[in-house]
Amino acid sequence: xxxxxxxxxxxxxxxxxxxxxxxxxxxxxxxxxxxxxxxxxxxxxxxxxxxxxxxxxxxxxxxxxxxxxxxxxxxxxxxxxxxxxxxxxxxxxxxxxxxxxxxxxxxxxxxxxxxxxxxxxxxxxxxxxxxxxxxxxxxxxxxxxxxxxxxxxxxxxxxxxxxxxxxxxxxxxxxxxxxxxxxxxxxxxxxxxxxxxxxxxxxxxxxxxxxxxxxxxxxxxxxxxxxxxxxxxxxxxxxxxxxxxxxxxxxxxxxxxxxxxxxxxxxxxxxxxxxxxxxxxxxxxxxxxxxxxxxxxxxxxxxxxxxxxxxxxxxxxxxx
Amino acid sequence: xxxxxxxxxxxxxxxxxxxxxxxxxxxxxxxxxxxxxxxxxxxxxxxxxxxxxxxxxxxxxxxxxxxxxxxxxxxxxxxxxxxxxxxxxxxxxxxxxxxxxxxxxxxxxxxxxxxxxxxxxxxxxxxxxxxxxxxxxxxxxxxxxxxxxxxxxxxxxxxxxxxxxxxxxxxxxxxxxxxxxxxxxxxxxxxxxxxxxxxxxxxxxxxxxxxxxxxxxxxxxxxxxxxxxxxxxxxxxxxxxxxxxxxxxxxxxxxxxxxxxxxxxxxxxxxxxxxxxxxxxxxxxxxxxxxxxxxxxxxxxxxxxxxxxxxxxxxxxxxx
Numbered sequence: 034x035x036x037x038x039x040x041x042x043x044x045x046x047x048x049x050x051x052x053x054x055x056x057x058x059x060x061x062x063x064x065x066x067x068x069x070x071x072x073x074x075x076x077x078x079x080x081x082x083x084x085x086x087x088x089x090x091x092x093x094x095x096x097x098x099x100x101x102x103x104x105x106x107x108x109x110x111x112x113x114x115x116x117x118x119x120x121x122x123x124x125x126x127x128x129x130x131x132x133x134x135x136x137x138x139x140x141x142x143x144x145x146x147x148x149x150x151x152x153x154x155x156x157x158x159x160x161x162x163x164x165x166x167x168x169x170x171x172x173x174x175x176x177x178x179x180x181x182x183x184x185x186x187x188x189x190x191x192x193x194x195x196x197x198x199x200x201x202x203x204x205x206x207x208x209x210x211x212x213x214x215x216x217x218x219x220x221x222x223x224x225x226x227x228x229x230x231x232x233x234x235x236x237x238x239x240x241x242x243x244x245x246x247x248x249x250x251x252x253x254x255x256x257x258x259x260x261x262x263x264x265x266x267x268x269x270x271x272x273x274x275x276x277x278x279x280x281x282x283x284x285x286x287x288x289x290x291x292x293x294x295x296x297x298x299x300x301x302x303x304x305x306x307x308x309x310x311x312x313x314x315x316x317x318x319x320x321x322x323x324x325x326x327x328x329x330x331x332x333x334x335x336x337x338x339x340x341x342x343x344x345x346x347x348x349x350x351x352x353x
Numbered sequence: 354x355x356x357x358x359x360x361x362x363x364x365x366x367x368x369x370x371x372x373x374x375x376x377x378x379x380x381x382x383x384x385x386x387x388x389x390x391x392x393x394x395x396x397x398x399x400x401x402x403x404x405x406x407x408x409x410x411x412x413x414x415x416x417x418x419x420x421x422x423x424x425x426x427x428x429x430x431x432x433x434x435x436x437x438x439x440x441x442x443x444x445x446x447x448x449x450x451x452x453x454x455x456x457x458x459x460x461x462x463x464x465x466x467x468x469x470x471x472x473x474x475x476x477x478x479x480x481x482x483x484x485x486x487x488x489x490x491x492x493x494x495x496x497x498x499x500x501x502x503x504x505x506x507x508x509x510x511x512x513x514x515x516x517x518x519x520x521x522x523x524x525x526x527x528x529x530x531x532x533x534x535x536x537x538x539x540x541x542x543x544x545x546x547x548x549x550x551x552x553x554x555x556x557x558x559x560x561x562x563x564x565x566x567x568x569x570x571x572x573x574x575x576x577x578x579x580x581x582x583x584x585x586x587x588x589x590x591x592x593x594x595x596x597x598x599x600x601x602x603x604x605x606x607x608x609x610x611x612x613x614x615x616x617x618x619x620x621x622x623x624x625x626x627x628x629x630x631x632x633x634x635x636x637x638x639x640x641x642x643x644x645x646x647x648x649x650x651x652x653x654x655x656x657x658x659x660x661x662x663x664x665x666x667x668x669x670x671x672x673x
Contacts, residue, residue: 112645121645170514184611186506186513193506193613194490197646200610205641206528208603217606217641283528286537290520291504291611293513321525321537325432325441326517 039101044092044144045346046085046107047151050074050125053081055088057095058347062162066095067343078129086141093142104145105138106346111150115196118148147349149190153199154345155337156183157190159298161348163336170294173335174201175301176281178256180222184292202226206283224280227256227303233273234259244269260306271309278310282317289318289326300335359421364412364464365666366405366427367471370394370445373401375408377415378667382482386415387663398449406461413462424465425458426666431470435516438468467669469510473519474665475657476503477510479618481668483656490614493655494521495621496601498576500542504612522546526603544600547576547623553593554579564589580626591629598630602637609638609646620655 040059047054049072056067068088072081089105096102110123118135120126138146149157156173159165165173165185174182180202184191191198202222203215210219211229223229235251238244245267246254262270285297303310311332318327337344361380367373369392376387388408392401409425416422430443438455440446458466469477476493479485485493485505494502500522504511511518522542523535530539531549543549555571558564565587566574582590605617623630631652638647657664 186511187509189507191506191612194615194649195613195645197643198611198613200613200643200646203610203643204524204607205526205603208526208600215643217643280528283525287524287607290523291518292511293515293518293520295514323517323520323523323535323537325515326520329514 039098041103041351042096042101043103043347043350044089044105045343045350046089046105047154047342047346048072048085048107048109048126049151050110050123053085053088054343055085055092056343056347057092058343060347060351062344062347064340064343066092068092074126074128078126078132082137089138089142102144104147104350105142106154106348106350107134107138107146107148108151108154108342108346109134109148111152112197113148113150115147115149115153115192118146120148145350147346149345149349150183150196151342152181153183153190153192153196154349155181155300155335155341156185156199156298156345157348158337158341158343158345159300159335160185160188161353162344163341164298164333165296168294168296170292171296171298172199172201172288172292172294173298173300173341174281174284174288175335176226176299176303177301178227180226180301184294186292201284201288204284204287206280206287221280221284225277225284225303227301230256230259230273230277230303233276234270237269237273242269246270256303260303263306263309274306274309275313277303278313279317281310282314283321285314285318285332286322289322289330293326295329295331297330297332298335299332300338300341304334359418361423361671362416362421363423363667363670364409364425365663365670366409366425367474367662367666368392368405368427368429368446369471370430370443373405373408374663375405375412376663376667377412378663380667380671382664382667384660384663386412388412394446394448398446398452402457409458409462422464424467424670425462426474426668426670427454427458427466427468428471428474428662428666429454429468431472432517433468433470435467435469435473435512438466440468465670467666469665469669470503470516471662472501473503473510473512473516474669475501475620475655475661476505476519476618476665477668478657478661478664478666479620479655480505480508481673482664483661484618484653485616488614488616490612491616491618492519492521492608492612492614493618493620493661494601494604494608495655495661496546496619496623497621498547500546500621504614506612521604521608524604524607526600526607541600541604545597545604545623547621550576550579550593550597550623553596554590557589557593562589566590576623580623583626583629594626594629595633597623598633599637601630602634603641605634605638605652606642609642609650613646615649615651617650617652618655619652620658620661624654
């Protein structure tokens with residue numbers, strides 16, 4: 034540790050339904066310590082919290098100068114209240130209704146704690162430490178099982194009245210489209226998420242379409258297997274990813290018209306599908322968006338992968 | 354004028370393709386003087402500007418204490434640059450390409466001048482002086498010939514990187530929908546604007562549908578005549594307005610998911626169509642939007658009518 038010029042540090046927690054991750058990071062974005070553990074939701078909230086607390090104790094024990102620790106940043110599945118730090122009723126954490134995470138961590142550790150929705154935090158992470166460094170206006174979109182996101186306006190996370198802004202996956206782009214589990218129809222998520230891609234592939238396979246995916250059982254067909262089949266030249270898989278790319282492009286059109294950002298950062302597993310997805314997305318943006326709104330706008334891949342949320346948690350605790 | 358406690362004043366200009374309006378207003382939103390004149394675009398930019406300059410001279414002559422005048426606020430058709438005050442190529446002002454309005458007015462009058470897009474200014478006007486007073490997060494939507502809007506985030510107008518944010522009329526809600534003059538397809542504007550309502554009515558009449566609108570020539574059918582026919586109970590007119598209301602409701606769903614505002618303010622001529630439009634709009638929002646995002650959200654009618662832009666121009670010059 035540099036004498037007289039000790040870095041600021043924070044403990045960052047990414048709490049997911051399958052795994053939780055804890056890290057110690059510096060203001061410069063150096064992760065000095067990190068661990069990833071199974072959440073084991075089935076053990077119940079109390080037991081999970083105790084294991085996270087114990088992991089934070091481990092994390093704190095690695096820091097010799099405790100005075101450098103500015104606080105704890107937590108990313109959790111929404112919906113949640115980023116001001117009070119209460120998690121409402123996250124579908125990925127059954128039984129966690131109305132959990133006051135901020136208060137629980139502050140009273141246990143005596144450290145200021147921030148709690149934010151994980152997709153929003155990933156936006157903050159990419160803005161501070163990743164693909165969005167230096168851009169004041171950006172939108173982050175993550176396409177995996179679902180589609181989530183976060184919006185940075187004038188270098189600030191857009192929260193809206195209750196902290197629910199930036200739900201880009203649930204923007205309607207086809208008002209008569211397929212139903213979404215959220216209750217809406219034709220959400221971007223129903224047309225371009227990994228789940229949507231897999232659903233379409235299963236429908237084609239079930240209908241007897243000619244495709245290498247037919248070798249798999251319907252349950253084995255995932256967004257990833259469609260992406261692999263496309264890589265290997267399967268025409269149906271390529272067509273499905275092309276359509277998902279067009280839908281994402283329509284999402285980008287709306288993002289450009291509503292937020293007029295400099296940058297859209299695309300992350301999540303599906304975003305790794307390559308040009309078969311990216312080309313129709315970019316082409317749709319180019320041909321459909323208002324010229325004024327696409328001027329200076331770039332779509333770039335996310336830089337931080339699964340760590341974006343951890344870096345965002347750091348950023349919410351350590352001011353620039 | 355109150356001695357020793359003179360109000361702040363500004364000259365507000367609303368520059369439209371058909372009429373321009375000039376007013377003198379106070380920081381409290383009192384319009385002390387106002388006039389509306391034909392723009393007469395066909396006379397050319399130089400002549401129109403000279404007439405506006407002369408009208409501003411008239412306006413200034415009505416103020417005995419010139420020191421109370423903080424500046425000139427201009428609302429103009431976009432696209433424009435709100436920082437440099439240059440109007441690019443407004444379709445409503447042919448021949449006005451790259452007009453440096455801010456510089457022209459500042460050098461002519463020696464008064465600080467702001468230039469903003471008219472729909473954005475209407476949002477600012479409703480926020481400061483109208484239906485949005487006291488709300489930090491709101492979206493203003495105006496539905497007339499086209500659909501425009503503006504977004505207030507944390508009491509600030511959302512501009513984005515180039516000042517083009519808030520183009521709510523060009524959000525895609527039907528990715529395979531009808532073409533929009535903007536180059537996109539299925540924009541909210543193609544489904545719910547006065548132009549879209551009239552277009553649909555004409556199509557039905559041309560196809561021989563039974564409706565009181567059939568008494569009009571196709572050219573006589575406007576958004577207003579459809580609204581009147583609906584008022585008088587015409588079933589087809591009511592159905593067209595119902596569908597426009599559903600489309601507006603889908604727009605509200607997207608606004609609630611992306612901006613999570615407390616308030617949406619609906620203005621413009623079409624918004625006066627009453628419950629036949631408002632009921633399906635509210636119903637669509639209720640049934641389709643994420644519960645979290647519609648909590649605390651209200652849709653209310655605009656309060657300032659055609660003056661919203663004038664009030665917005667005032668607000669950009671006179672700080673709160």
